[in-house]
Amino acid sequence: MFRYSLRRLLLVLPTLFLVSLFVFAIVRAIPGDVVDMMLEQFQYGKSADELRARLGLDRPLAAQYVTWVGQVLRGDLGTSLWTNRPAALDIAARFPVTMTLSLLSIAVSLMIALPVGILAAVRQDSRADYAARSFAVGALAVPNFWLATLIVVLPSYYFHWAPSIGSFTPFAEGSYAYLGQFLLPALCLGVAQAGIIMRMARGMMLEVLRQDYVRTALAKGLGGAAVVLGHALRNAAIPIVTVIGGQLPFYFGGSIIMEHIFGLPGMGSFVLEAISRRDYPVIQAVNLFVAALVVLSNLLVDVSYGALDPRVRQD
């Protein structure tokens, strides 16, 4: 297990290198030059050349890249060209919001998808199965931003009620209040993913329930719930974990929209503003940070295979 984990960990390094290269290049491929913006919309320097030199943007791209990677390796994610604030400070302040929303969304997805998926598999072709499958298709078809907008708009129109938006309670000031403000956005984000996971759970459970060992367990007199939850679900879980791990970028991307609609101070609005201002160091820092998270989450998924399936460990 240790060697397996180490091997997976080593594979992360070239991936992160490629990601850093891509992030650095793609940021500079966005049309529009930050120096022009700073000079024309804001008075930050006397001339383009002077400002470019001051910001270190006059050097060859390769040199800029090496400097940036060097900074990152020393733990410095860079400083905003506009505000002079270290990007790490803003990420530290905003990341917990996005992470909480993403985790809660995953929890919502699982809480809906697993019971419904298992029920649909166990009672294949029953009314419950048809209802569950219809729900899955519906959840996939409804865009989460549309659902979120309806949740915000309709009650205000008909009942003069709206979710509490416009104030944000930090975790330190109350954990219930903190988590409460994520419930609706997590529900909107989680429901769409629940459809995908539910379909996957149903399909895998159907396959596993037909295996010989399940039939043997039932023949030995084990109860249905014990067989399904104790034996079948564990074997059906690997593809489900894969799907969740692969969907992490979706949860982050979806968080941007939810943060916008529900007024949450997460990374979404932060990175959007950075992009509109061409704040290269901030865009790079956020993208690299998120990319590293996704890579690490995939690593965790890979490692969890070993925990779920001993055959993977032996390989």
Added chain:
Amino acid sequence: MDALSIGSVGRRDFLKLAGGAAAIAAAPGEVFAQAQPRRGGVLKQIGFEPPTFDTHATVSFQTQLISSFVRRTLFKFVNGAKYGPSDFTPVPDLALKADVSKDGRVYTIALRPGVRWESRAPVNGRELVAADVKYSFERALKKSPAAYLLGRIEGIETPDKHTVRVTLADAYAPFLHNLAEPWNCIMPPEVEDKMGDFKAAESLIGCGPFALERYEPGVKAVFARNPTYYAKGLPYLDKVEWLFVKDRSTQLSLFRAGQVDIPYYDARIPRTDVGSFKKSNPTYPVQFWDWLAVRTLAFRTDKAPFNDPRVRQAFSLAVDRKKWLAQYLEGQGWEDPGPVPAPMREWKLPTSELGEGAKWLQHNPALARKMLAEAGFPNGMKVKCTHWPGYGPEYVEELELLAFSLKQIGVELQIVNEEYGNYIRGSFLGKFDEASWGPSSLFTEVDGYLYNFFRSGQPNNRSHVADTQLDVMLDAQRRYTSRSSRKKVIDDIQRYAAERAYYLYTPYPKNVSSWTPWVKNYGCKNSFDRGAQLEVVWLDK
């Protein structure tokens, strides 16, 4: 001393107003006795999170809005429900009065004695003095992109601690008016000495009606009543929460639910939602009001085909302004042929007095097609027009309406949607290939709509106008300190501009705003000075 105009008010009138308003500020309770203002309460308003808190480092109105709660100007415009949105009558703020020399070049400004900065470091409640004004003006001249709106300042002196004397190279009519703009606020030098700049929220230290109590990035800024504000009894509100909610449908939902009192930075609601608001919230006031920012189709008049006035005039003839106003805007707007916005009634020249230029404002597609043919385009033409769709669906609809109008004379307007960063640093500053459509910035002084749009070399001269005769008139209107003399020149500019059709001004709607019924004495205003606007507002609930 000579008569000097400040907006629509003569110098003597201004000085009288200054005295009167000083009394208002001193005894607000008497002035609003009939309305019985109440003290207390928290007003929640949808606002913007600014890119920086340094008003001199940006052209962003978002910075001006948030800064104005705390940092004040020497003069301010009248505010409250009884004043019109374009009533720019100046009244004293940090200054008590201004005397102007006969030649209009020297302004002697008497500061209000006893004004104190906030009671916190690094200013620690010290008195505001002339040196602060000198520092702020010099900093604005050095750093602000709006510095050109102060005229050509030759020198700033401080004869004593409550007097500032500003000497201009030439008489400059809009000078005093522009001292009331929030980008021209007075800032304490100690803050820059200690913090290095004014970019951070912590640098928002002033002597205005409110003080910054809390800033939560991405969430809100909370302003509390400044206990040392010079106007005793003001502001009425205990606090203002300036919320950074970005999604428009969320903003409106919070407003419908009564969770916010004012649904936008200027209380605007979408025109298309007026009916549903009246239905869902029948007690909410709904007010149509005159917005000043005009909409223009700017042309590259420095090259073909738009260097030919016939092409520009033909474009203008394609627009049926009366129908646009009656049908699309349902009568709630202005035909407005520009360049002076129609709500600036004291400067606006009626179409009937525009002379030869008036004929290009008629709707005559047949003549337009003929003129295009004479200009070498018998089969019409294709024109690329840049635009930022983020202004909102109403603007996109207006552009589509313009495209439809032009299609009737054989012109295909190819709309090129741009991302905001590219638009604001490119097309908005005249960097486009053929044409660009969008709203203008908001100016409270008529000079903003003339000098910026038409004077050669100005960054906001989006149509690349380079007309020596017009330049002479534009410079002249700035030098006339007598309102009547200035008006004559501005009339001539409007006639001249109508004839040349350097821009195509399209009709534009009135704004429609709403606020919760318990918000009292709120007056819509064509200004970014939210501090002055909200200091006279109270809550009745």
